[in-house]
Amino acid sequence: MKIALLGYGKMGKVIERIALERGHEIVLRKSSASSFDGLDNADVAIDFSVPSSAVTNISECLNNGIPVISGTTGWLEDYNKMVALCEEKNGAFIYGSNFSLGVNLFFELNNYLAKMMSKFNQYKVTMEEIHHTQKLDAPSGTAISLAKGIIENSDYNIWTLDNPNENEIQIDAKRIENVPGTHSIFYTSEVDTIEIKHTAHNRDGFALGSIIAAEWLVGKKGVFSMKDVLELE
Structure with a gap:
């Protein structure tokens, strides 16, 4: 080819x-x-x-x-x-x-978890993404795709980089030297946190x-x- x-x-x-x-x-x-x-x-x-x-x-x-x-x-x-x-x-x-093959499997896991968690409104979802300092856009396209997956399978309707209102997903976008890409989804209640995470080791x-x-x-x-x-x- x-x-x-x-x-x-x-x-x-x-x-x-x-x-x-x-x-x-x-x-x-x-x-x-x-x-x-x-x-x-x-x-x-x-x-x-x-x-x-x-x-x-x-x-x-x-x-x-x-x-x-x-x-x-x-x-x-x-x-x-x-x-x-x-x-x-x-x-x-x-x-x-x-x-990434792993990230695309992670997308599917994220969708499934969002659908399951939509029945339990005591949990609030937040996201974190970390990339290298050369990355020009924030949040990452991957983080946006993950947020869309949650929105499509829950009552959330928008993502934000700022302090979230009701039904908004907060994304914390960090830029740290030599990080290929890490994405975490957190479902947090008063008693516990459920987290799924994908970490890229290289490009x-x-x-x-x-x-x-x-x-x-x-x-x-x-x-x-x-x-x-x-x-x-």
């Missing part, structure tokens, strides 16, 4: 290493200062860039018939535009707030998941998610 890497920072380099280990070829390594030359040779593109570049990168792929995986967060106000463009071009597109899990998604997407048409890739529906 020939892969275009859109974003060649720390994540891009990890994706490159694992892709080569799996027998794939890198035909484009695009940074913010370089062009899309070589994109036409790709079977699939993987975008781990920055929020300000994501829409341009995804659009370029879809306009040129290249299936695209995007793990960039912080640009989702334009997500529906990219879905519409994918449908217009009969393309293939997967966005994921987190491509390899994110990279491997994005490559697995790319391998799955080649040859398909439509807008998909990691639920489709991992058959979690």
